Amino acid sequence: MGKNEIKLRRRHLNPADILRYHDYPALVKRHERSRRLKRVVRFFTFSLIVTIIVLLLLMIISYLWFGVKEKSGQIKEKQNAITLSIRR
Amino acid sequence: MSDDEIRQEYEVLDRSKKDVKAFGILYDKYFDRIFRFIYRQTDDEELTADLCSQTFLIALNNVGKYEFRGVPVSAWFYKIAGNEVNKYYRKRNSAKVFSLEEERFRELIAWENEDYDEERLNLLVEYMKDLPTDMIEVLQLRFFEGKEFNEIAFILEMTESGAKMRTYRALDRLRTKFSLKIKYDGKE
Numbered sequence: 153m154g155k156n157e158i159k160l161r162r163r164h165l166n167p168a169d170i171l172r173y174h175d176y177p178a179l180v181k182r183h184e185r186s187r188r189l190k191r192v193v194r195f196f197t198f199s200l201i202v203t204i205i206v207l208l209l210l211m212i213i214s215y216l217w218f219g220v221k222e223k224s225g226q227i228k229e230k231q232n233a234i235t236l237s238i239r240r
Numbered sequence: 241m242s243d244d245e246i247r248q249e250y251e252v253l254d255r256s257k258k259d260v261k262a263f264g265i266l267y268d269k270y271f272d273r274i275f276r277f278i279y280r281q282t283d284d285e286e287l288t289a290d291l292c293s294q295t296f297l298i299a300l301n302n303v304g305k306y307e308f309r310g311v312p313v314s315a316w317f318y319k320i321a322g323n324e325v326n327k328y329y330r331k332r333n334s335a336k337v338f339s340l341e342e343e344r345f346r347e348l349i350a351w352e353n354e355d356y357d358e359e360r361l362n363l364l365v366e367y368m369k370d371l372p373t374d375m376i377e378v379l380q381l382r383f384f385e386g387k388e389f390n391e392i393a394f395i396l397e398m399t400e401s402g403a404k405m406r407t408y409r410a411l412d413r414l415r416t417k418f419s420l421k422i423k424y425d426g427k428e
Contacts, residue, residue, distance in 0.1 A: 156369050160361075160365060176264050180300075
């Protein structure tokens with residue numbers, strides 16, 4: 153068998169046969185549906201991206217917040233130890 | 241098609257970015273041609289109807305992205321249609337079918353010394369089956385769809401000289417193997 157199949161046909165496509173499939177209103181309907189779907193998908197993608205960004209920001213802020221708190225705690229402890237040793 | 245006509249069609253397409261009804265003018269004008277083009281590559285009416293409708297849907301969905309390149313709008317439809325047909329065959333992983341009108345085929349070729357010979361015609365068809373698909377595509381666009389080389393280049397995403405080269409190479413192969421004369425544009 154060759155790479156392609158080539159057929160020689162005697163039958164011509166009748167314009168009336170083709171006209172059966174000619175349906176512009178149906179095409180417009182499909183177009184509207186796909187536009188709506190595209191809009192919904194775009195909205196969800198956008199919301200997902202925004203959610204991910206907000207979550208990342210929250211994680212960074214909380215990490216920084218607790219990090220600062222921990223550090224200030226350590227500093228306080230050090231200061232307390234120093235004052236104790238001085239009193240002694 | 242004159243430059244003015246190409247421009248006018250482009251204006252219609254441009255209008256359809258805002259008004260879907262305007263696209264209907266192009267749909268009505270080219271549905272028939274695109275249907276026949278796809279049918280020549282499928283030999284199946286129902287499948288052709290699906291692919292044809294998909295072609296126009298893709299075109300309508302992407303009207304906003306269309307850029308004017310000096311070729312008729314129809315070339316864009318042919319390009320989408322060709323891509324849809326190729327996608328279909330890739331999915332099925334089967335040999336591509338070319339269903340060509342025998343009458344047109346007879347019009348195009350003439351044996352150098354003899355009259356029309358059924359047996360040699362069958363041999364020619366058998367030989368053509370082994371031609372690379374892109375060569376048959378070029379021949380189909382040139383001789384069955386009557387496309388200019390710049391349109392063929394646009395449809396197949398190649399240069400105009402590349403399209404010419406591929407066509408002449410394909411013709412040379414057929415000529416040397418079968419001592420054929422290919423008639424087109426009123427010449428031989």
